[in-house]
Amino acid sequence: MSGSGSIITVLDMFGARLPGDLAFSLSQCGSISADHPLAGEIAAALGGKAASLPYPRRQDFMWVTLAPTAEQLRCVIEDLRCWVLPSFGWESSPPIVSDGGPAGRMGALLLAQSPQGYFRWHSRPADTDHVIARLATMRAVIAQAPARLSQLRPTLEMLRRQFTLGLATGDRDMALQAIDEIDQRQLDTASNALSMSIRVAAAFGDDQAIVDHPQLDNLLSMRVPQRVIESVLLAHHAVFLADLEAAGDIKAALAAYLPLHDRLSGLAGHPADDADTGIVRMAAYDAALAEDARRLHLLADRFAGDTVVAALVASPPPIAPLPILEPAGQPAPETEAQSVEPAFGEPLQPSVAELETVRVAPVAVTAEPALPLGWSDVPALVATSAREPLAALLQHAALMPDACDPGDGDFLIELLTDSEIIADTKKRAQADQVLTTVIDAYVCEERFPRRERLGLYETVLDIWSSSRALSTDPIDGQLLLTMADALLRLNGHLEAAVATMITRWWEARPVRSRLxxxxxxxxxxxxxxxxxxxxxxxxxxxxxxxxxxxxxxxxxxxxxxxxxxxxxxxxxxxxxxxxxxxxxxHSADDPLLAAGFRKIAIVSLHERAAREAAAQIEDRTQAHVVLVTDHAAGEGTASAATADVILFVWGAAKHAVYRAFDKVRDRLEYVQGTGSASIVRALERRVRAAGG
Incomplete structure (x- = not known):
């Protein structure tokens, strides 16, 4: 409640009207005895908490209950209705007086202390002592009540969903919490738990954590998703080779790859046409060390613009060649075949059949046999409770998402609008698992958002905005905003459709927790x-x-x-x-100002929101704020790396930019969301965490 002087004035007005041993005057005595019947209520009022005070009238006692916030007022009214009302008192009509209520000095003072309104109720004079005793007991019991803790232990599927949404929305802590609980309760296989750890590190650009992972070699000996393999390759490339390549010293880079060869040999395999540059170069180093000229020339022809691959083709490796590792199940070529292989530096024109063979999975991941089922079969599989075929399909999609084309996601609409599936608890759980797998496979990927997946994103947003519309879990709402932002970035003409889904989400549950x-x-x-x-x-x-x-x-x-x-x-x-x-x-004790920042960086592709955040941060901190809107490391990221704190807008930055901050990761603060408030909120969170 506001102003200690004002509350003392209010209390004295009540105390002066009370009879006998209930009377008191704080302005004269300065304090009140702990033995006073109303000591608990008076102390609560002085401490800025909800309190009830009696006002004697001719026929009854009118009680006024004050609270500094609407939430506290609601809680104390609920408590009074459990402990006092209606057994020992009754409510006024109307019970709550707000700004529109009676005027006068007393009313104005009460509303100053309880700005959202005060609660009026009555008791008989004969019951006054009993009511006061009930209030004291109520306050004592509530004070001793233990904090309410949920006894619900999330299932593996619930934790997988938490992990997936954490990755999709950039909530690193949520994803890590899911992994920790899965580990502690041993709910999943070791390879799956390790893969999840690698994916979190990759999603947030922590290459060093991947390279130094103590169980990485064990993980690579298992069957793991293709994107985990790619994350491992990219991390090793960034940590050990990227700087040497940037300096143009390809021979030194090849030498640096040599001690990594035992761990990574064969993982790069034959990269896809749209593979990351780092993956392509790791494949080229692997081929060069093995003197696999055919594979190296294929890479040079398919990725003709890559200078590192071209340099490796032009110059033989300066170190002893390593044996060529053949894919499992394929016989080694005959001696005659080896003799016709071109030497390093000679051009090679592959046949169409050979070009097709380079699209197979890396050696470390055994290729799945072609599945007769696809995403379009999912509704029928769920409807008929065909668990094993469904599990096989979802596993295949998790291992190799691009091998299972989801199209525009029409199967999701069919699945999650089927009344029989929705009404059946087990089938609905399977349908939710399918939706989680789709989000995991096609939203939690490094290249998100991809223009060719626009139709799928529209479907996911539509389904999510209807199936989760009553949720007040912040992560559910954040996923909706993540998908909405992706659609608007890919096609601004979808604004009306996105606005409809946002409105639907709000109107389904327009509550304070969603503000x-x-x-x-x-x-x-x-x-x-x-x-x-x-x-x-x-x-x-x-x-x-x-x-x-x-x-x-x-x-x-x-x-x-x-x-x-x-x-x-x-x-x-x-x-x-x-x-x-x-x-x-403006406040001189603003915690952002007290933190003493001199330079703050904001890394985001949403320039307007970043500028608005920068203006507010500069105003509140008096620090110099730099904006980085680059798609890759450069002068902007070099400047940002010298800042006291780097606000990295996870959902609106390119993965390549991460590598500029490898050596200053302790100064990175990930921003969940892309708007200006999200950016400033992240800085406020960092200051609180530091005890500022």
């Missing part, structure tokens, strides 16, 4: 358009905010004010909708 999400959603939409079509959503959120300002960060407050202005409202209208005390004043 932070709604602010981010409106910022995303107004990045594309300032259409006043979104003003209704803004007013819906502002109405809830005006009821109770408690719990909003400074970043959230600036965001909602700025959104109102962006949607065409003037300052007066915005203040009236949000509340006149909504926008915070």
């Amino acid at each position: 932070a999400w709604l602010g981010e959603a409106l910022e995303l939409l107004t990045e594309q358009s300032s259409a006043q079509d979104y003003l209704g959503l803004w007013y819906a959120g502002a109405g809830l905010i005006n009821v109770d300002h408690e719990g909003f960060s400074v970043a959230d407050r600036y965001l909602w004010y700025r959104l109102g202005r962006r949607l065409g409202l003037d300052g007066t209208a915005t203040d009236e909708a949000l509340g006149v005390d909504w926008l915070p004043l």
Whole structure:
């Protein structure tokens, strides 16, 4: 409750009216005895907590219950209805007095202490002592109540979903928590748990963690997903070879690859046409050390613009050749065949059949036999409870996502709108598992979002916005925003469809816990358009905010004010909708200012949101803020690497940019979300974690 002087004035007004041993005066005594019947209520009021105070009248005692926030007022009313009302008292009509209630000095003072309104109830004079005793007992029991802890232990599927959503939305802690619980409870195989650890490290650009993983060699001896293999190759390339290549010293890079050969031999295999440059070069080093001229020339022809591959073809390796490793199950070529292989430096023109063979999986991953089933068969498999074929298909998609073309995801609509499947608990669980697998395979990938997957993303967003519409779990809402952002980046003409799904999500459950999400959603939409079509959503959120300002960060407050202005409202209208005390004043004890930052970097491809965040951060910290909107490492990332903290917008940055921050990873702060509020919120989180 506001102002200690004001609350003492209010308490003294009540104390002066009370009879006998209930009377008190704080302004005269300075304190109150612990033996006073109302000591608990008075102490609570002085401590800024909810409290109930009696006011004697001719026929009864009227009690006034004050609370500093709407949430505390709701809680204390609920407690009173359990302990006192209606057995020992009754409520006024109306029970809650707010700004529209009676005026007068007493009413104004009460509303100053309980700005969301105060609760009025009554008791008989004969019951006064009993009511006071009940209030004291209620307060003592509630104070001793243990914190409520959920006894639900998540299943393996629930933890896999948590892991997948953590990766998809850039929530590193959530993904790691899922892995830890799976490990501690031994819910999954060792190879799956290790693969998940590698994927988290890869998703957040921690190449060193992959290279130094103590169980990496064990993992590579098992059958693991292709994307895990690629993450391992890219990490080794970034840590050991990339700097040498950048310096143009290919011979030194080849020598640096030599001690890695036993661990990585054969993993690169024959890269796909759209493979990362690092994968292609690792395949070339492997072929060069093995003096596998045919494979090296194939790589040179398919990736003609790669200077490293060209250099390896032009110059023989400066070290002893290693034996050629043949794929499992294939006989070694005859001596005659070896004799016709071209020497290093000679051109090679592969046949069409040979070009087709380079698309097989790496040696370390045994190729799956062609499955007769595809994604289109999933609805029938779930409907008929065909568990084993479904499990085989989902495993194949997890191991090699690109080998299972999901198309536009029409099977998801068929699956998750089938009334018989939705009504059956076990079948619905299988349908959810399918959806999680699709998100894991096609959203949690490094190249997300891919233009060729646009139709699939639309389907996933549509299904998610309807099937999870009642969820208040922040991670569910964040996935919706991740998918919405991807669609708008790929095709701005989808704004209307995205807005419809965001509106559907909000209107399904327009509650206070979703206000932070709604602010981010409106910022995303107004990045594309300032259409006043979104003003209704803004007013819906502002109405809830005006009821109770408690719990909003400074970043959230600036965001909602700025959104109102962006949607065409003037300052007066915005203040009236949000509340006149909504926008915070500049404070000398702002924790961001106290942190003493001199230079802060923001790495994001969303320039407008980054600039708005930068302006707010500069205003609050007095630090110099640099923006990096590059697609790869360069001068911008070099400057950012010298900052005190680097706010890395995970969902709006290219993976190649990570490598510029390998040596300053302790200064990276990952931003979940892409809007300005998300960026500032990440900085606030870092300051809190540091004890600032």
